[in-house]
Amino acid sequence: MRLLTLSLLLAVTACTTVELSMDPDAGDSTTVRTPITATPPTTTSTLASGDRILLDSTRASRFALTVAERQTFAVAQRLPGRVMATAVAARELATPLLIFETPDLSQAYAESLRARTELARTRRVSERLGALARNGAAAGKDLDDAEVDALQAESHVRETEARLREAGLDPGVLTRIGAGAALVSADLPEARIGLVRVNAVALVDLTSFPDAPQRGRVIAVSDAIDPQTRTARVSILVNQPGGVRPGMFASVQVEQRAAQAVAIPRTALVQADARTFAFVRISDGFVRRELTLGPDDGTMVAVLSGIEPGEQVVTSNVMLLKGLSFGY
Known part of the structure; x- marks a missing residue:
């Protein structure tokens, strides 16, 4: 019983600070005990600070990793487009008459x-x-x-x-439209400009004629990038089927030159603030990297900047890391 009492006393003493003060009314020294809650020291194995997430090896091992390697991509991406102009022959004119939307x-x-x-x-x-x-x-x-x-x-x-x-019209391109042709424009993502070349084959599916795809060729790629959409205008010349009118919507598939790039699984990607990120393994946890993406084949995606060959990217539980990194 004495041992139990002593233990309780020691526990209470450990949680108490004793201060001595003079009580003017009592006329003598009075002991005033002020209780202070004891806060035991804590340790944590997770520390998130912006683009770095520090984890101990045990917790870090719970995330699946894939090594980034170079891969050849030759994927023709479908792009939204529309008919900008059509050209018809005019007897009284030396050049075709262009009709715009x-x-x-x-x-x-x-x-x-x-x-x-x-x-x-x-x-x-x-x-x-x-x-x-x-x-x-x-x-x-x-x-x-x-x-x-x-x-x-x-x-x-x-x-x-x-x-x-x-x-969105290139004056130089307009002078090259012959009678019986249509000018179709498509918006090419900035990251893929280097993959599309002039004279590349393009397949154009007009919304109004879904069963009559048109074969055309790229005649120009804009030098300017739209600051809002981060795309460049691609001009495609196709033979004009009957009934095509300026302003019609189209889906364009442009042949792209094969290129090698660092490839990672699409499951490694996270989106935030209209930007794309992935998490890379480092010695004491993970680091967040912003990426510039290239073409993809549905499973793997080309990374034009942000990840080097040989680095390990997280491919599971990426939303958990996103929450830690951005403070969600």
Whole structure:
């Protein structure tokens, strides 16, 4: 019984701090006991800090890993697209008549053609006056005025063609559309631009003609990237079947050149804030990596940046790591 009492006393003492103070009313020293809750030291085997998750070897072993290796990808991806313009023969015109999906585009294209014609005229005048001026047969002022007119015409050409580019139309491509053809555009993800080449074969399935796929070829890949969608415009020329109209929706499958890239399983991917990540094994846990992806074959996906060959990526319980990493 004494042993039990002593044990309880020691336990209470361990949870208590004793402070001495003077009680002015009592006139003598009074012992005041203030209880303090004891907090035993704790240890943890998990520590998450942003892109790093520290785990002991026992817990880390619960996650399945796959070694990232190089693999050859040659996958033709389907892209959303639509018919931008169709070309019809016109007897009174030397070039085919282009019909666009909206009157605004038709007007912008016509304006660009007029600007090009004016530029050609002003350049001819400037060149002629330049030749005359060198022989003393033309005034310097006339040559200066002609050169200013040519510069203004060139500026107008750039302005009108910029309107077409804003609408996703390449002015240079439009001049290459022959009668009886249709121009189809598709949005190519930024990561796959290097896999598509000019003159590549493309299969176009028009929504209005699901049983009549059209074979075409890539005639241009835009130099600019849409900052909102992170895609580049691919222009495809196809023979125009009857009944095709500008504005029709299409599904485009573009032939892509084979390329080698680091491959990981799709099960390793997690999405957050419109970005893609994977978790890589490190000596004391895992580290989160942001990825730039390339083509995939449905099971494996090409990683263009973010993971090196030989690194181990997590392929199971990735949502648990995502929660630890992002603080969900």
